[in-house]
Amino acid sequence: MSEYEGLDVTVCINKSDLNLDLSEKYKKIYEKAGYKVLLTSTKLDIGIDDLKKNLLGNISVFAGPSGVGKSSLLNKVDNRLNLETGTVSNKTRRGKHTTRHIELLELDSESFILDTPGFSSLNLDFIEDETDVKDYFREINKYSQDCRFLSCLHDKEPNCAIKEKVKEGIIDEERYNNYLLLLNEVRNIRRY
Numbered sequence: 708m709s710e711y712e713g714l715d716v717t718v719c720i721n722k723s724d725l726n727l728d729l730s731e732k733y734k735k736i737y738e739k740a741g742y743k744v745l746l747t748s749t750k751l752d753i754g755i756d757d758l759k760k761n762l763l764g765n766i767s768v769f770a771g772p773s774g775v776g777k778s779s780l781l782n783k784v785d786n787r788l789n790l791e792t793g794t795v796s797n798k799t800r801r802g803k804h805t806t807r808h809i810e811l812l813e814l815d816s817e818s819f820i821l822d823t824p825g826f827s828s829l830n831l832d833f834i835e836d837e838t839d840v841k842d843y844f845r846e847i848n849k850y851s852q853d854c855r856f857l858s859c860l861h862d863k864e865p866n867c868a869i870k871e872k873v874k875e876g877i878i879d880e881e882r883y884n885n886y887l888l889l890l891n892e893v894r895n896i897r898r899y
């Protein structure tokens with residue numbers, strides 16, 4: 708969605724205290740895809756200074772699923788914010804939609820942040836055509852011109868450069884599988 712909007716994205720992996728190995732794994736995956744990645748933990752005070760540095764001089768939006776710790780992170784960045792935080796349900800392991808509205812907060816005269824309500828799922832309605840999905844994966848976009856067919860969707864087509872890059876480990880397999888998942892989801896939206 709951020710690729711569609713052309714936003715300057717930083718991926719923040721919070722709660723890294725819960726599983727540092729897994730956090731490092733996803734940090735590598737998203738760095739390989741072309742993103743700046745921060746590992747943070749509000750419990751162990753990891754990465755907060757780095758996060759703050761990223762926010763200075765910018766207008767930033769904190770977006771992500773409910774309960775991942777967006778408001779908690781902002782409170783750590785500036786304890787004057789005093790934002791309400793919630794807990795994660797033991798049963799569903801999801802957040803409880805604690806933040807209810809979008810608020811513009813001032814960090815300093817040149818730095819603003821928006822805390823936002825977490826989402827529970829990603830709506831793909833903004834994608835108009837199945838051929839657009841590949842444009843929203845940076846690393847797929849990067850090698851698309853090397854495929855045999857210019858119209859290649861990197862799915863079942865022969866001589867596909869993307870599938871080659873996945874085999875070589877240059878494009879992460881999990882990201883590629885996510886691409887196929889979204890591609891098929893968009894195809895199914897169109898059918899009805």
Ligand SMILES: Nc1nc2c(ncn2[C@@H]2O[C@H](COP(=O)(O)OP(=O)(O)OP(=O)(O)O)[C@@H](O)[C@H]2O)c(=O)[nH]1
Nearest residue numbers: 748749774775776777778779792793804805806825
């Ligand atoms: N283990 C761990 N828990 C954290 C961390 N950061 C936040 N939490 C916990 O995660 C829960 C949800 O935190 P919130 O800050 O309310 O999450 P949110 O993303 O703002 O949620 P919404 O407002 O519902 O979108 C709270 O119980 C926090 O204490 C962290 O770094 N490590």
Ligand SMILES: [Mg+2]
Nearest residue numbers: 777778805806
């Ligand atoms: Mg919140």
Ligand SMILES: [Zn+2]
Nearest residue numbers: 854859861867
């Ligand atoms: Zn291809």
